[in-house]
Structures are given as C-alpha cells and as structure tokens.
Amino acid sequence: MGLAEIRELIKPVIKEVDFSYLSGKVVALDAFNALYQFLAAIRQPDGTPLKDSKGRITSHLSGLFYRTKNLIEYGIKVIYVFDGKHPEFKKKEQELREEQRKKMEEKYKKAIEMGIKGDLKKYAEFTSKLEFNMVDESKELLEAMGVPYVQAPSEGEAQAAYLVKKGIADYVGSQDYDSLLFGGLRVARNLTISGKRKVRGVEVDINPEIAELNDILNYLKLDYKKLIWFALIVGTDYNPDGIPGIGVKTAYELVKNNNDPEKLFKYVGWDKYYKEISWKELEEFFEDPPVIEINKEDIKFGEVNEEKIRKILIDEHDFSEDRVNKAIEELKNAYRKGSQKNILSFFGK
C-alpha cells in the first residue's frame, strides 16, 4: 500500500522503540525485503557492491550475517520468511519495478561513462537484483547460523502475518506495512536498516518503530475489512495505481462512511480501472492468502554450525577469517545467554 501516505495517517499509533524493547521477542523478518536492503546499502562510495575474488556479489551475505548476529545479541529471536511464487495479479507491479530498476541501471552506467561521481551510489542503490543463487546461499547461511527460516508458498508478508496470528512470532519485521493487510497483528520497521537519517540538517539514529493492527483500527475507527477497502482504493502491490484521483483523505472518508463494499467500489469506479481483477478477489486474498501451516515446534533456534559458516563466508567468499570467527563467538555467546534467560524464566526468576 502507499506506505508513505498511510504512515502519515497512522503516525500517532506508531511507536518508536529501541532494540532492547524487542529483547525476548520473536520477529518474523521478511527475507527478500532485508536482502534487497543489504544489496542496496552495502556498497562502496562509487556504487559497486562487495564482491569475492571471483567477482560474485557478497553484500547480501555480509548484511545478513552481521545484522542477524546483532539482532540475536539484542536477545531478539529471528525467523526469516522467504517469498514464494507471487500471485499472477502481482505481475503489473513486478514489471513496473523491473522497469524502474533497468532505468536506474542505465543512469548508473551513463554516470560512470561520463565520470559523474556525485550520484553514483544513489543510482546504484536501485539497481540491485536478487538472484536465485543469492537466495539459496542466504538460506544456507541462516541454517548454519542456527536461524530458522520459512519458505512461503506465496507472499512472504502473508506467511509472516500468519506466524504472528498463530502466536509463533510477536512481530512481522519489514519496511512495508503490507503485512497488516494480511492480518499481521504487529509490525516492526527499521530492523534491517540502520545508520543515520537527516532531520533538519542534524543526523539522528534510526530506531525501530512498531505498529499494532488493533491500535490502527481503533485510531482510524475502521474494522479490518474496511482497512483493506481503504488500501485497495489508495493502491496496493496488486493494484499500484489505486483509484486515480482519490487520495488518502478522500479514501478514508469514503470507507468510514460506507458499510456496503458493493456500493463503495461501484461509486469509485473500480471496474473501469481494473478489468482483470475484482476488488472482492483481492479482499479475499488479503483475508485468506496461501500460507503453509507451521507449528511452534517446527521452529528451532540456535544450533550453530561453525564449520559451515566458515566454509561459506571464509572459504567460498573471502570474508576476513578474524572477523568471522569473532562474530561466531559473539553469536554463540548470545545464544547461551538467551537459553539461560529461558531457563530462569522457566523457574519464574
């Protein structure tokens, strides 16, 4: 959904927290979302990503390894959720994104040719492409780190929302708030990005922010179905344009004052703009998306395979042995502390 605008609307119920707030909590992280962020952000000033001696990109592995280790050190229990096959009706949005990516790639290449240094990194950030093998090695690395992951049959955001609904996870971790539309009860942002953000010229740390579906609904005085209608009017990944000419404010007023979706979508002229898909199909998709059933017992945290980590990062991809070994020790320590904490809470201490 049009995140920037909706954030504005629900700002009062978004809570800024620090990482320790999430200590002891289980977070289902949107893996593709995180990997794209690492690919975009982990670059040299000229825009080139990190590569091993064979020229293979390693930015995603670096980000995944160190960031995940840090989250675990905060006491956060991380589950990664990988996207499966996108629904047919997401094609438009995907083509749009691919087009934009290619445009940026052109701009980036041209800037290099012409020797323009200033904007190189900015362009490069949008050229990232997540390849199949990157996904596979990311899963392998997570396994070696003792971090569980779930392969979604369809949308990762939907699977992550399911994990929260079922009580297996406490939060969906993603930069998008889309999982709220899938009924995800709690969402946490800014878990995989960090660094500084400029506010009125002053640099401040970016902190995690969390939002709860129930708070949002109470605040907006909408029910869950109406939130979906609202999103469909302003635009989602499946109908990126929303209803042209209707903005956030109008859409909000419309759904608040209409209880009959048939009338509502007739009024805004849905059928004019979307011939291939009905609002009802999309509503059903959000309410009951394809997910795989998971039980709490299926999720295992904390079995580190040091040798495998070293094989992937040091042997295969030329990471610094010292840094990796140090991080492995920190990871093991974090797990030890975590399990001690579990035992203490088990005895009520």
Add this chain to the structure above:
DNA sequence: CCCAGCGA
C-alpha cells in the same frame, strides 16, 4: 549494511 582503528 558492518567492522576496526584512531584520536579526542
């Protein structure tokens, strides 16, 4: 994004 090293 991350870390290591440095000087304050």
Add this chain to the structure above:
DNA sequence: TCGCTGGGG
C-alpha cells in the same frame, strides 16, 4: 566511550 574515517569482499 564516542565519533569519525576508511575498508570490507
């Protein structure tokens, strides 16, 4: 301990 810089792969 902190903020900054340069390099990581």
